[in-house]
Amino acid sequence: MSVWQEEIIMNRPMKTLICIGALLTACGGDDSTPRTGELNLQVTDAPVDSAEQVVIRFTGVSYKPAGGAPLQVVFDAPKDIDLLALAGGDAAPLVSNAVLPAGAYEWLRLDVDAAFDTVYDSYIVIAGNQYELRVPSGAESGLKLNGGFTVPQGGAASYTLDFDLRRSIVEPVGQPGYFLKSVIRMVNNAEVGTLAGVVDGALVASACTGSATGAVYLYQGADVTPDDVDGLDAEPVASGSVAMQGDGNYHYTIAFLSPGSYTATYTCDTATDLPESSELLAYAGTTNVVISTGVTTTQDFLP
Structure with a gap:
């Protein structure tokens, strides 16, 4: 009881x-x-x-x-x-x-x-x-x-x-x-959506070294200039790791997102992105996305 x-x-x-x-x-x-x-x-x-x-x-x-x-x-x-x-x-x-x-x-x-x-x-x-x-x-x-x-x-x-x-x-x-x-x-x-998509293999190969595959960073609001995780300026509100799936493509998923406008970008410099210091990261494919309740929004990243 x-x-x-x-x-x-x-x-x-x-x-x-x-x-x-x-x-x-x-x-x-x-x-x-x-x-x-x-x-x-x-x-x-x-x-x-x-x-x-x-x-x-x-x-x-x-x-x-x-x-x-x-x-x-x-x-x-x-x-x-x-x-x-x-x-x-x-x-x-x-x-x-x-x-x-x-x-x-x-x-x-x-x-x-x-x-x-x-x-x-x-x-x-x-x-x-x-x-x-x-x-x-x-x-x-x-x-x-x-x-x-x-x-x-x-x-x-x-x-x-x-x-x-x-x-x-x-x-x-x-x-x-x-x-x-x-x-x-x-x-x-009751009020969440999902962002998912594919990162082109050629982009992963050009941006990454070794076994790294990077991640997609997501920022609140449209037209945000991406920044690293450092407690300053724009901070990603969520991120999704990129990994090769059974179809041979590199996929990512970011779930449980409140509806609204966001800026998404891909980076392969996540391993050097430390939370209490500033690092210069390389970004690719920065774009605006809109998340809607109950919907999976697809955003692919191409070379």
């Missing part, structure tokens, strides 16, 4: 609620109108170069109702998710059918086990070597998303949390392991 106790919610499969305070005013009495709704969360990622795995141990989720105290959901058991297994439009469920007070929320926080403590509950694998992941101030703030969202009264809302690993993973100077920063998009699954 899900139990509301002050600010703590224990996550259980049943949806019976014990009401405390004014959060659930519909409990008891003759008023059968629900004052709650359901929330579903899933996670996906925009990939990072050179890593084979990025595993995060999630222990719960905290929610901040507008004008109310934070509410914490603690999972029955931790959930270990390899984010790199979720590229190209795949996603893994994190919260399913969670019953929450209906209304507006100011933020949510993903509670994680991620510290430099030699436990390796959250970790990254690079060239076969495992390194610990640490969320700075993770014990206090976790991975916090400040964007608002709404839980509909008597209904359900589903959101995707898109980790931008290209901007999130940082190697700290003079410290072991890697930092995992909170660079996450939260999108409503």
Whole structure:
């Protein structure tokens, strides 16, 4: 049974609620109108170069109702998710059918086990070597998303949390392991589209060396001048790795995009694009694209 106790919610499969305070005013009495709704969360990622795995141990989720105290959901058991297994439009469920007070929320926080403590509950694998992941101030703030969202009264809302690993993973100077920063998009699954296409093999061959195949960077708004990932100027809001598929062509997919205008470009310099420094990247095929809800927009990149 899900139990509301002050600010703590224990996550259980049943949806019976014990009401405390004014959060659930519909409990008891003759008023059968629900004052709650359901929330579903899933996670996906925009990939990072050179890593084979990025595993995060999630222990719960905290929610901040507008004008109310934070509410914490603690999972029955931790959930270990390899984010790199979720590229190209795949996603893994994190919260399913969670019953929450209906209304507006100011933020949510993903509670994680991620510290430099030699436990390796959250970790990254690079060239076969495992390194610990640490969320700075993770014990206090976790991975916090400040964007608002709404839980509909008597209904359900589903959101995707898109980790931008290209901007999130940082190697700290003079410290072991890697930092995992909170660079996450939260999108409503009822209002998303997809960008996908082919990068011509001749373009890959001319732009790349060795086994590299590059990525497509996507920027919010039309006619954006592409820039690297450095925290300055235009930052890509999403990216999609380019990889050869069974048909012998190089494909990419960027899913869970809010509708609107974007600028897309191809680059093969992703391996040198570090999140906390500026690099000069070469771009090809920069073009405007429009994303529509429920539609896969096709944009190919030719020499």
